[in-house]
Amino acid sequence: xxxxxREKKREGVTxxxxxxxxxxxxxxxxxxxxxxxxxxDGGTKFYDEYNDNILVESNTLVFKELNDDLDDLESxxxxxxxxxxxxxxxxxxxxxxQKHAAxxxxxxxxxxxxxLLEGEGLSFKEYGVMGLHxxxxxxxxxxxxxxxxxxxxxxxxxxxxxxRTDASGNQVSVKVGVRPNLPKGSKFDFDVVVNTFTKDxxxxxxVEKDRTKTFNIGDIIEKPNYTHWKEAIEKAQLGRTRTKxxxxxxxxxxxxxxxxxxxxxxxxxxxxxxxxxxVLMPLSQEKKTKFQESLVAKYKSxxxxxxxxxxxxxxxxxxxxxxxx
Numbered sequence: 001x002x003x004x005x006r007e008k009k010r011e012g013v014t015x016x017x018x019x020x021x022x023x024x025x026x027x028x029x030x031x032x033x034x035x036x037x038x039x040x041d042g043g044t045k046f047y048d049e050y051n052d053n054i055l056v057e058s059n060t061l062v063f064k065e066l067n068d069d070l071d072d073l074e075s076x077x078x079x080x081x082x083x084x085x086x087x088x089x090x091x092x093x094x095x096x097x098q099k100h101a102a103x104x105x106x107x108x109x110x111x112x113x114x115x116l117l118e119g120e121g122l123s124f125k126e127y128g129v130m131g132l133h134x135x136x137x138x139x140x141x142x143x144x145x146x147x148x149x150x151x152x153x154x155x156x157x158x159x160x161x162x163x164r165t166d167a168s169g170n171q172v173s174v175k176v177g178v179r180p181n182l183p184k185g186s187k188f189d190f191d192v193v194v195n196t197f198t199k200d201x202x203x204x205x206x207v208e209k210d211r212t213k214t215f216n217i218g219d220i221i222e223k224p225n226y227t228h229w230k231e232a233i234e235k236a237q238l239g240r241t242r243t244k245x246x247x248x249x250x251x252x253x254x255x256x257x258x259x260x261x262x263x264x265x266x267x268x269x270x271x272x273x274x275x276x277x278x279v280l281m282p283l284s285q286e287k288k289t290k291f292q293e294s295l296v297a298k299y300k301s302x303x304x305x306x307x308x309x310x311x312x313x314x315x316x317x318x319x320x321x322x323x324x325x
Contacts, residue, residue, distance in 0.1 A: 007239070007240060008238060008239035008240065009146075009239045009240050009241075009242055010148045010236070010237050010238065010239045010240065010241045010242070011145060011146055011148060011236050011237075011239075012085075012144070012145040012146075012147075012148050012149045012150040012151060012233075012236065012237075013145075013150050013151075013191050013192065013212060013229065013232065013233050013236050014142075014145055014150070014151040014153070014189065014190045014191045014192070015029075015150070015151065015152050015153065015190060015191070015192045015193075015194070015229075016153045016155065016180060016186070016187060016189075016190040016192070016193045016194070017029060017152070017153070017154050017155070017194050017196055017205070017224070018154070018155040018156065018157050018179075018180035018181075018182075018193075018194075018195060018196070019156075019157050019195055019196030019197055019205075020156075020157050020196075020197070021156070022198070023196035023197050023198050023203060024196050024198070024203025024204075024205070024223065024224070025089075025090075025154045025155075025196050026043050026044055026047065026089055026154060027047055027050065027203075027223075027225070028152075028154075028194075028196070028205070028223075028224050028225055029087045029089050029152040029154050030044060030047055030050035030053060030054075030087070030089075031050065031053070031225035031226040031227070032053060032084070032085040032087060032150060032152050032226045033053050033084055033085065033226065034053065034055055034082055034083060034084040034085065035053055035054055035055060035083065035084065035085035035086070035087045035152070036054075036055060036056055036057070036058075036073060036083050036085070036086050036087065037054050037056075037057040037058070037087045037089065038057070038058050038060070038066060038069070038086075038087065038088050038089065039057055039058070039059050039089055040059070040060070040061055040088075040089065040090055040091075040093035040094060041089075041090055041093050042059065043089065043090070044057075044089060055079065055082060055083060056073075056079065061093060061094075063094055063133065063137070064305070066094065066137075067137065067140075068305065070140065074281070075285070075288065077285060083149055084149060084150060085149060085150040085151070085152055086141060086144055086149055086150070086151050086152070087152040087154075088141075088151075088152065088153050088154065089152075089154040090154045090155055090156060091153050091154060091155045091182060092154075092155045092156040092180070092181040092182065096181070134183050136274075138189060146242060147241075147242070148237055148241060150233060151190075153190065155180040155181055155182050155186075156180070156181045157178050157179070157180065157181065157195070158178065158179060158180070158181040159175045159177075159178060159179075160175065160176050160177040160178055160179045161173045161174060161175055161176065162174055162176050178195065187208070187209065190209065191209075191210070191211040191212060192207075192209060192210050192211065192212060192214075192229065193207075193208040193209040193210075194206065194207055194208065194221070194224055195208055196224070202222060202223070203222070203223050203224075204220055204221065204222055204223075204224075205220070205221045205224035206218065206219075206220055207219045207220075207221065212229060212232035212233075212236070213232075214228065214229050214231070214232045215228075268310065269307065269308045269309070269310050269313055272310055272313035272314060272316075272317060273304065273305055273307070273313060275317060276304055276313070276316060276317050276320055279317070279320050279321060279324055280320060283323075283324055287323050287324060290323050291319065291320050291323050294319050294323070295316065295319070298319075299312065299316075304316050
C-alpha cells in the first residue's frame with residue numbers, strides 16, 4: 001500500500017544553474033562541499049580555489065561511462081558516505097552528445113537502406129529513446145537526493161521560441177525567452193532554478209524558482225553560491241534517513257516501466273541490462289561481489305553491461321536472482 005503517515009525525511013536539495021558562457025555557473029556549482037564532480041567539458045580546471053570541495057571527479061563525455069562511474073561510486077561505500085553533492089557540469093554536453101549519437105544511428109540506417117543522408121533527421125522515436133535515457137539517468141540521481149545528497153546541475157542557455165504568423169501570413173519563429181539547453185520541461189525537476197548573467201563585469205543569478213523559500217521569484221543574487229542556501233540545505237537534512245532498500249523499491253518501479261517501454265518483446269539486450277541493474281542496486285556489497293565472481297567464473301568477465309546477447313543476459317539475470325534470494 002502506498003498510503004502512509006506523513007513524516008519528516010532527510011533529503012538533499014536539487015539545483016539548476018543555467019545561462020550563457022562565462023556567467024558564473026561553474027563556480028556556483030563548485031562552491032558546494034564534498035562533491036563528486038562530473039566535468040564534461042574541462043571548464044572547472046581554472047578554479048583551483050574550489051579543489052578542497054572535490055572528493056573525486058570524472059571527465060567522461062559518454063553517457064554510458066557516466067553511469068558506469070556512478071556504479072563505481074556506489075560500490076565504494078566509504079566514499080559514497082562522504083559525498084554531499086553530485087555536481088554535473090555541464091549537463092548540456094551529455095544532452096548534446098545524445099543527439100549527435102542518435103543522428104549517427106539515423107545516418108547508418110540511411111546508408112544501409114541507400115537513402116540520401118541529407119534528407120535524414122531525428123524522428124519522434126529517436127527523441128523518445130533519448131528522453132527515456134535522460135529520465136532513467138535523472139531518476140537515478142534523484143535516488144541519491146532521497147538519500148540526503150544535493151544535486152547541482154549546470155546547463156547552457158538556449159532561446160525559447162514560438163511559431164507565429166507575421167503580417168504576410170508566413171509562419172516565423174519568434175524568441176520569447178530563454179531556457180536551459182536540456183530536454184524540455186527539465187526546470188520542473190528542480191527545487192531551485194537560477195538563470196545566471198553578468199553585469200558590469202560581475203556575476204549574478206536571477207531566481208526563477210525556489211521551493212526552499214530562501215528567495216522569491218525574480219530576486220537577483222550577486223555571485224550565487226552554496227552559502228546562500230546553506231541554512232535551507234541543513235534543514236532538509238533533518239529527519240529520518242531512509243534505507244537504500246526503501247528508496248530503490250520506489251525507483252525500481254521506474255526501472256520496470258522503462259524496461260517495458262524499451263522492449264516490446266521483453267528480450268532486448270538493453271532492457272535485460274536495465275533489469276539486472278534494478279535487481280543488483282539494492283543488494284549488499286557481499287552479494288554484489290558474489291554475482292561478479294559468478295560472472296567471471298562462467299563468462300570470464302563481470303562486465304554484463306557490455307553484453308549484447310539476450311540469451312546470455314537472461315542467464316546472468318537468473319544467476320543474480322538466485323543470489324538475491
